[in-house]
Structure formats: C-alpha cells, structure tokens
Amino acid sequence: MPERPKIVLIGCAHSAGVALEELKSGAQRLPAHVEWVSIPCGGTLDELHILRAFESGAEQVMVLACYDGACRSVEGNKWAEKRVSAARALLEEAGIAGWRLAFHHIAPSMPLDLLRWIEEFREPAVAQEQPESSDREAKA
C-alpha cells in the first residue's frame, strides 16, 4: 500500500482540539499520516505556521477554526480564514497548488466530520496526484 502523504492539521484548541479529544474518547484516532498542531485560537494563526508545515514535509495542510459566533475571541476564526487565503496565494506563487491548503469551520461536536474531511482531502489528492514539478509547470 503506497505511503499516504503527510497532512498537517492546524486548529483552534477550543473547537478542533476538543473534537480530537472526542475522537480519543470514542477509541478512535487520527490516521498515522496526519499530524496535529494546536493553536490557542484561529486568530493566532500565522501564514508562517502554514509555510513551515509545508517546509517540514507536509503535502497538505488543513486549518480548522470555529464557526462564526462561536469564537471565544469573537473574530479569531475570521482572521484564520483571511490568513489561509493569503497563505494560499503565496503558496501558489511558490508553485504549490492551492488545493493543498484547506480551511474548515469546526465545532467540538464534529469529530466524525473531521475524519471525513481528512478522508476527502486525501481523495482529491490521489485523483490529482502529480509530481510537484507538474504543479509548477501548471502555474508557469
């Protein structure tokens, strides 16, 4: 079975982090190729978090932040979404296809949705699997 590409999840501790705890309490866990990075709020997300995840070998990065109205810092989720957009544009400039960076709103009660997103995140990656140089050529 081919090795799955490394996925880094960067998520708010108050929503995504709790959903992950829910997973564990249900005796489930993240797939082995998925790495979890907790941040205290979506508003603390920095495009450097995303860039360095890719630099560290991640093939795909998923950012998880609260729904509108659920952020403890009021607008942290909106800042996270903005920064994901900025980071996606920069990644595309660097020759990394934009689909490799995903954003989802999440609530603590959505651990199974998270697993589904991870699965779906993988499927397009397999369907569009190309050498990285192809991404660059496509951009050029």
Next chain:
Amino acid sequence: MIVAKRKPLAEIAANLQKVNKLLIVGCNTCVAVCLAGGEKEVAVLASALRLALRQTNPTIQITQRCVERQCEEEFNEVLTEDVAACDVVLSMACGVGVQTMAEQFPDKIVYPALNTSFMGRPLERGVWSERCAGCGNCVLDKFGGVCPIARCSKNLLNGPCGGSANGKCEVDPENIDCAWQLIYDRLKRIGQLDRLLEIEPPKDWSTSRHGGPRKIVREDMVL
C-alpha cells in the same frame, strides 16, 4: 511613511536560481509598519523562497536579518560579516535602503524584494493611501491641507475637472475620492473658500524630478 509591496515571488526567485548563500535583510522602519519588509515579512519570504526553489535550487542557504533603518549606513554596519559571507543580498527595504546597501557594500550583488510605491499613511488596518508626491514645493497651505499633486489623478492645481461626480474621481469612482471635492469641503470647513478664487499659476517642477536627482545640504551641519 514610505509604503511598499513585495514583488511577485517568481520575479524575486528568477534572480536566485544559482545563488548558494542568500542574505535577506529587512528594515524595521517604514516597510515594517506597512507590513512589507519587517522581521515577520523577512521570515515569510525566506520560507516561501525555500519552497519555491526546492526543485531548482534546493541547497540554497538563506540567512535572515533585519536592521532598524536600512537607509542609514550606521545601522547596517552590524551586517558586515553576514554580507561578506553571502553571495547575494536581497533587500526588503524601500528603494533607498536597497541603494544604501549597494553603496555601502559595493562588491556585493544587492537585489530588491519590494516595489516602493508611495509616501502615504494608514487609513485602517491593512490599508495605506498616498498623501505626498515629494514635489519639493509644498502647497498644502493653499488647498486646505489636501494635496492636489498627490491626490488628484490629474495633478490639477485649478480644479476640479469634469470627471468629478458625487465626490469621486472618474479614474476609479469606486476607490478614489475627488481631491478637489475634499479641498472644497475642507476649505469651507475652515472658512477659507475665498482661496478658490485665486488662480494658481503653472507649477515650477524644477524642485521635483524635473530638476534631476535632488540633494539637501545643511551647511551648519557639515564641516
């Protein structure tokens, strides 16, 4: 302050395909305030370049530095060893900082990473707007503190033109205020509308770029 914007990554990377040791130098003054070339932006650019070059120049070594004011040599002296150790300096300062580095380290290749755009001010977080064109002969006293050179799309000194409608400029009605509407409103507010009765003569541009590169000498500060 001087407002700048990062160049497209491909344009920056095109100069770095055969570079082994790159030094990126930011500036913590104007371009840090406009989020174009401060310490954070240096780190982001370094990371983005490592990703962009990992197919074509994967062994490039990138050193990151940031000085307080790149347009003054004294602040750049701390970079002497780093500059000596690198092949290329990529400056994230304004054009003044880039040229200061090139003059201070004349044997080193220095490339710009930013497009220096204008002198302006922040209107809100993430938004900067031009306010001064550096024409060398300030006329803000005559126009209620609103510069027709920098803020009128046609640089009109006797405006408005026929393209002013609903306080907006015909060049971009969505985003550009008519400077002459602003001038009128401001002069009315401060009780100086009579200034608009004066005809402004053609501007002497010799104090601006038309007079060639400019220099100011304070004789009392020079021995």
